[in-house]
Amino acid sequence: MYEKARFLPAGDKSLIIEFGDSISPEINKKIRDMYLAIEKSGLDGIIEMVPTYRSILVSYNPLNIIYEDLCHKLRELEDNLNDSGSEPAKVVEIPTIYGGDYGPDIEFVAQHNDLSVNEVIEIHSSRDYLIYMLGFTPGFPYLGGMSEKIETPRLKTPRTKIPAGSVGIAGKQTGIYPIDSPGGWQLIGRTPVKLFDPFAEPPVLLNPGDYVRFVPIDEKEYKYILKQVEENKFTVNIALLDK
Template identity: 45%
Template sequence: MDRSKNLLNETACNMSPLGDSAIVITFGNGMEYSIHKKIKLFMDLLEEEPFAGFVECVPAFTNLTIFYDPLVIYNIHKQSNEATSPYDVVRSILNRKLLDLIEDTKVSHRTVSIPVCYGGEYGPDLEDVARYHDLTTDEVIHIHSTGEYLAYMIGFAPGFPFLGGLSKDIATPRRSSPRMTIPAGAVGIAGMQTGVYPISTPGGWQLIGQTPMELFLPNVTPPSLLQAGDMVKFQPISEQEYKEIKGG
């Protein structure tokens, strides 16, 4: 195998323990596609070829957390003459796997289309976003709905996608005063990100629309419509279409 193109060539990976049953691997700094690609490729590799004791891995913007069962690791390696902790064993396994990961491997992305009713009671901050950029509300809707967004991670609330790729033309700071309650399905903007609130929760994002789709699916495995690595497109719909989808 040509090791000259493995992931460690471009960005050194830093590993650190998280409690006694997880390791965090940091691949870089900042919300960048090149970092996301490394995280996604390594996550896919671990899920396709799990090591004994592997439980799951959770991606974030710059790192991947790998959870493992220390008892399983200990029982497998207890006959070893070396006094090695489960953390050290897993760290060694992960280092070997990183060497087998080629950086020019293509990453596949599932595309998910999300219908959105923009403005009015569904997007109470749409006019503020338009004023902030000296645009019309229709222009904001057009820019937002013609973009393609990468789900870098799922977090904050169950099923909440942090979506990168927002045009700088409509990037808007968070509200100075967060709302105590935001309805499930609300579509918002915060800085260079956009996202969808999967459940009713407090929040400070600029709300420009709402989707009738459910993103948090507690009775489904996994319980989230979107996963890290998905590509998201927003489709404008009318209020009537919103009510029909919601009612259906």
């Protein structure tokens, strides 16, 4: 983590706020705090912000604010982050059915790591995962904190279509496919919850800086929740991070 964030121009309408050169929970917390501080500030001219693993891309209207003035105001916000305090992160519970047709690669993950399928499920669902960033497809969460015990390489040949809601593993990461899409992650389960809905407000369920908690369910529960989701009657459980 840098002692002070670096402000770097990105074209004539954007800048990058860079907080470090590594992936870590500490840098992610700084990004989350700064993102929320900018949102609350109501700075004139800000069009959009995109948080990443170690930076925030800020797009702005140069007719409303010039680059130098924006940098000055952002530096003031950064200097006052400790005084404004941090908002507690949210933990979003994601009900997930593991194995079978829903997670066709779970047996490979188990064999690769010399574990049983039940041990893979227990390990995968035993912790809260930090959402470092969203990308690849709308609402796809890149999750950190997975146990090395279930670390597994990507597929040698990606699938051309993975069902929305599929939960996968790729190397040291785990994630969830929000929409039907190609992909090369090892599929271990699926959630009936919608992570991306273009007609909802907001359209994306998860936010960088929050956490995901996978909750194992059986097929009966999966079909019940899926029906509730289709009828717009399902609400995910959200708690505040207790740590």
